[in-house]
Amino acid sequence: MTTTTSTPATSALADEARGRSTFVRDTLTVFRRAMRISLRNPVWGVMGLLQPILYLSLFGPLLEPLAPALGATNAYQLFVPGLLVQLGMFGALFVGFGLIGEWRDGVIEAERVSPAPRSALVLGRVLRDVLVVLVQGIVLVAVAFLFGLEAPFWGIVLGVVTAALLAASFASFSYAVALNLKSEDALAPLMNGVALPLLLLSGILLPITAASAPAWLNTLSNLNPIKHVVSGIRAQFDGQIGTPTALWGSALTLALAAVGLWFGTRTFRREDG
Amino acid sequence: MIHARGLARTYKTRRGDVDAVRGVDLDVEAGEIVGFLGPNGAGKTTTLRMLTTLLAPTRGEATVAGADLRGDPGAVRRRIGYVAQSGSTSGEARAGEEVVDHAQLYGVHRAAAAARGRELFGQLELDGLWDRKCSTLSGGQRRRLDIVMGLIHTPRLVFLDEPTTGLDPQARANLWTHVRGLRDERGSTVFLTTHYLDEADALCDRILVIDHGTIVAEGTPEELKQQVSGDAVVLTASTASDAARVAAIAAQLPGASAPTVDGTLVEVRVPQGRTLLMGLLRTLDAEQLELDGVELRRPTLDDVFLTLTGRSLRDGEQPNPDPDAQDGAAA
Numbered sequence: 001m002t003t004t005t006s007t008p009a010t011s012a013l014a015d016e017a018r019g020r021s022t023f024v025r026d027t028l029t030v031f032r033r034a035m036r037i038s039l040r041n042p043v044w045g046v047m048g049l050l051q052p053i054l055y056l057s058l059f060g061p062l063l064e065p066l067a068p069a070l071g072a073t074n075a076y077q078l079f080v081p082g083l084l085v086q087l088g089m090f091g092a093l094f095v096g097f098g099l100i101g102e103w104r105d106g107v108i109e110a111e112r113v114s115p116a117p118r119s120a121l122v123l124g125r126v127l128r129d130v131l132v133v134l135v136q137g138i139v140l141v142a143v144a145f146l147f148g149l150e151a152p153f154w155g156i157v158l159g160v161v162t163a164a165l166l167a168a169s170f171a172s173f174s175y176a177v178a179l180n181l182k183s184e185d186a187l188a189p190l191m192n193g194v195a196l197p198l199l200l201l202s203g204i205l206l207p208i209t210a211a212s213a214p215a216w217l218n219t220l221s222n223l224n225p226i227k228h229v230v231s232g233i234r235a236q237f238d239g240q241i242g243t244p245t246a247l248w249g250s251a252l253t254l255a256l257a258a259v260g261l262w263f264g265t266r267t268f269r270r271e272d273g
Numbered sequence: 274m275i276h277a278r279g280l281a282r283t284y285k286t287r288r289g290d291v292d293a294v295r296g297v298d299l300d301v302e303a304g305e306i307v308g309f310l311g312p313n314g315a316g317k318t319t320t321l322r323m324l325t326t327l328l329a330p331t332r333g334e335a336t337v338a339g340a341d342l343r344g345d346p347g348a349v350r351r352r353i354g355y356v357a358q359s360g361s362t363s364g365e366a367r368a369g370e371e372v373v374d375h376a377q378l379y380g381v382h383r384a385a386a387a388a389r390g391r392e393l394f395g396q397l398e399l400d401g402l403w404d405r406k407c408s409t410l411s412g413g414q415r416r417r418l419d420i421v422m423g424l425i426h427t428p429r430l431v432f433l434d435e436p437t438t439g440l441d442p443q444a445r446a447n448l449w450t451h452v453r454g455l456r457d458e459r460g461s462t463v464f465l466t467t468h469y470l471d472e473a474d475a476l477c478d479r480i481l482v483i484d485h486g487t488i489v490a491e492g493t494p495e496e497l498k499q500q501v502s503g504d505a506v507v508l509t510a511s512t513a514s515d516a517a518r519v520a521a522i523a524a525q526l527p528g529a530s531a532p533t534v535d536g537t538l539v540e541v542r543v544p545q546g547r548t549l550l551m552g553l554l555r556t557l558d559a560e561q562l563e564l565d566g567v568e569l570r571r572p573t574l575d576d577v578f579l580t581l582t583g584r585s586l587r588d589g590e591q592p593n594p595d596p597d598a599q600d601g602a603a604a
Binding site (some may be wrong): 071109113114 | 360374
């Protein structure tokens, strides 16, 4: 109301501050808040770091004798890209659970009634999840070196970044579905139902090729974008950064992240039409 | 401050369309404290969520805090504060941090937000709880924290959805003082829903009554009471036979309802009972009728409610709000 005479100065101040673009600032505010809450949970942090180490130490040794049969000289060069993708997927798929808790506490409603861009509300949270996967990925690679991983530096950097981008996609997707379902009991089976075929058809643990799999299984797996992401990271770990396989994997990951964020933002926006 | 015309919301469900709000016209002027009353499921929360941009109206339009609800929801959001029934803080977060983070979404700087937050903590008796995890706060403390969250950016228009539910009497009275202060000291406009009639009575300049998705009455608490039921005059005669004579005389009062007699107790409803009581007593005295007791009962808003909606406001006072609480799942 322009006629309001007694509007306090602070309100006008808040209005003026909105003049500049708020997307970046609001994204960082949401990110900082999410990160702070996560870091205060010690179990969460320890488990997050322990997970990749468990995979490497409990599953890695099984692969070592298999590596030559799969056409790799170094078992971990084959295995770590798959683990990174798995990290990107499963580190992010279940973040929606936390969002349902926040929704129940009224946090989402309170944020949606604020002028913050809806995309910032999603992206701030997704950035937290990406950072977590990034750190886990770095730990994974560092430990893998102890186990005997050999790979070029830039290939590893690209591989870890690709996994983090994949996490952005899955986290956004998880938030969107969570906000649609608003029930943990419905979210868990749905996420598992999506993740399991994606995982099995991706060749994360054992590569799926024309030689190793029946034709129908190979064809089916080729329709799974995650398979191409894994192949891309394997190429990067093999030093073939500029090859079509590597580029195709990266492009696909970027596209998945974009679609995920669009879906997430749309869900946060939807109810206000 | 709020001007709504024909605001309506229809939910699509498997069993067909449900008209949660059928077309609400309302006007709230700057500096008013307006109470929005209605039984559960009457459309209070749905209306509130439409006015706060959380829910798109199916029909109708509104101007809220000077901005068009449909055309410029961003401007509406910047200018309003909303304290929802469902809460606003994560149990995992710390109270002060939630407040400061929330203020930042409104463009308030961290230092300013912290200063204002601590001031509000003091006013709402949350001193010393700044660094506490929200899940460790009592229900009443958490509720007051919600109110801090809604006021942290000093909005010129505040929506409060059942603000005092779950507060003890002292905290409620305290909050009333604070809400009045918002208006008196800051010139804010307050729009609140409540189940408590004494709250509406004590706090609100004006009341809107909603039932079945439309506004069925509006006015000051006094106007509503007079319009509907009049005052109850309750006379206790000394004997049952006297009671019949008392009732006959009371029935002569201008505008009186048919008196009811229960033993020695005679009750009659009259508009403006206060001014008629003296005359009635004189007449009774002249007739040599002794009374054991006289009581004048002002109508309560509950009487108003019962008359307007056929339901008592206290019916089904469960936490379950309007049907839209779960709307997201159905959408």
